[in-house]
Amino acid sequence: MLRHAGFEGRIDIVNPSHAEIAGIDCVPTIDDLPDAPDAAFLNVNRHLTIEAVAALARREAGGAVCFAAGFGEMGENGKSLQGKLVAVAGDLAIVGPNSNGLLNRLDRLALWPMNDHEPYAVESGAAIISQSGGIAYAFVRDRRQVRAAVVASTGNQALLDVADWLAVLGEDPRITTIGIFLEGPGNVAELSEAAKVTRARGVPVVVLKSGRSALGAEMALTHTGSMAGDDHLFDALCDRLGFTRVHTLPQLLETLKAMNVWRGRLTGNRMTVLTASGASRALFADAAADAGLALPAPSAATAASLRKQLPEFAHVSNPLDHNAAYTGMVGLSLENEPALYECFRTMLADGYDIGVMNSDGGDGPLGSPSLKAWVRAARDTGVASALVTTMPDSISENAHRVCRENGIAALHGLEDGIAAIAAVVRHSQRLATAADGDIGLPEAVTADCESQIIDEWRSKAALEAAGLPFPARRMVVRDEVAAAAAAIGFPVVLKAVSPLLLHKNRIGAVAVGLADDAALAGALDRMEQALCAAGIEPDGFLIEKMVSGVAAEIIVGVKASRIYGHALVIGAGGVNVEHLKDSAVLLLPATRAMIEAAIAGLRTAAGLSEQARKRLADIAEAVAVYAVTNRHTLVSLDINPVIVTREGDAVAVDALIETRATA
DSSP: OHHHHTOOSOOOEEOTTOSEETTEEEESSGGGOSSOOSOEEEOSOHHHHHHHHHHHHHTTOSEEEEOOOOSTTSHHHHHHHHHHHHHHHTTOEEEOSSOOEEEETTTTEEEOSSSOSOOOOOSSEEEEEESOHHHHHHHHTOOSOOOOSEEEEOTTOSSSOHHHHHHHHHHOTTEEEEEEEESOOOOHHHHHHHHHHHHHHTOOEEEEEOOOSHHHHHHHHHHHSOOOOOHHHHHHHHHHHTOEEESSHHHHHHHHHHHHHHTTOOOOOBEEEEESOHHHHHHHHHHHHHHTOBOOOOOHHHHHHHHHHSOTTOOOOSSEEOOOBSSOSSSSBTTOHHHHHHHHHHHHTTTOSEEEEEOSOOOSTTOOHHHHHHHHHHHHHTOEEEEEOSSTTOSOHHHHHHHHHTTOEEEOSHHHHHHHHHHHHHHHHHHHHOOOSOOOOOOOOOOOOOEEEEOHHHHHHHHHHTTOOOOOEEEEOGGGHHHHHHHHOSSEEEEEEOTTOSOHHHHTOEEEEEOSHHHHHHHHHHHHHHHHHHTOOOSEEEEEEOOOSEEEEEEEEEEEETTTEEEEEEEEOSTTHHHHOOEEEEESSOOHHHHHHHHHTOSTTTTOOHHHHHHHHHHHHHHHHHHHHTTTTEEEEEEEEEEEETTSOEEEOOOEEEEEOOO
């Protein structure tokens, strides 16, 4: 493998059964090596792997790839063996176990189990980090011309994990983009520290994680022992660290190529598409709409110029089906490069941020006439441009080369290509608007223990002390309800209080808009009947001033994850919170700017005044601070709803805290 990769350094082989392999003398044991190796590839069973690692550690070797499986991914016995491996490793850097190793085309190094890779060298390019050896194999055999500079298979990550690889590769000036295949995020605090390296250098990171479904998460756990965790929290992690998330392997490959060409240059989303197919025109329009890319119509001047160039039956639009003939040098045809160039240049020069030529051809030493015309038009207009095929895997190797040499992104497949372009736009816009601030995350609190619910009265008292505004209220026994309402002033809200009442509306433990004594008495009777039917004896009743003039109901909450730590959730609230699907998630701690940006992105908040958004942000920020302060005991926190009034105020009217149970 090393020779196949072009490695020119010294190679030693340890093999007790052979005196020579491939012209290289063998020694029977690691102790017989003339010098401590810089790196080793261990292709032996799991028990011999532990012995070999111990021997390499004694020799003070640099590091080792452990190819053997059957460790932490194989239950308690495997975990025990992995623990022994770590114990004997000492300061030795261990890749794996259950790892295929490292392919490094920058330095022509292959600590890799097969000769399945093309032995070319590169001076710079993308790096790919994969938890899965099988997926790493697929990346190495890639025919989509990502031309990865480095492919690293991390395996079980007993010592070196994705964060370690990310930090090291992120510092290498030869690495232009990093792709990651994850089965679980691992230690998010360490990952956030590594992300500071890539963020400082402006290196795009594209991430694909398996385990979005329940079955997928189970498969990830049994494969490498990785916990996938809540998928929404992983989205929040990617947003926090500036990672671009994709959902398929083709999207990962195409996005890496697009990032490698454009990096942070696509801050605008105005795209034009030129094709020779009416059907493709419609498909591109659908894909662009799904991806959030704009397709503005050509200006009147551009449309007039195009009508003189196109066949009389062609319709000027964006996407543009230019209806070029297949042959001929008179008029617009796929053989007439000058005519194609003028058409392409005219469209690209109309103020677009991105240009896409749709073609499934491109053969010939210099590319097809269409590709040559596209390259010239892109160069002359300076518009970021791509070649996007209708079907996947239909760009020739030669067309890839032409595009690569001319700064054109060559993207396979209509949907994946457009998704990749949109991903670069989002990444570029995030870079342009990213607020200064520490993206670091604390270690998650991982201890498993019983939890307890704090009732509404005590929850509100704790949160009010932390700065949250609540309506005037009193906690009373049944006989004091009427007097409490009179003291607060009608209209009032009546609630039963008990740690057993997690969803008061569902059993009739809340009554709102009570305007007088009669309404209050009737509501109290009905509530007592409902509580009796549910078998709940309340600790008392809460009388609270009714908030009027409601403009919006918002939920502000916190959930704790043993993987991601604490997360702040802000979204559409009220009784229909589970059906509205309008929320934002921020991993904590979060800055005021992060919170304000999350609120601005909610559909529910679109019509709120600036003052109302500020009041809402005040509450969310106070909740975030409370959660961070109490992170070692807080399990969850739910304020639903926060009522935003038409006058621009925001008041929390319900609260529930869940904490770790005390002994």
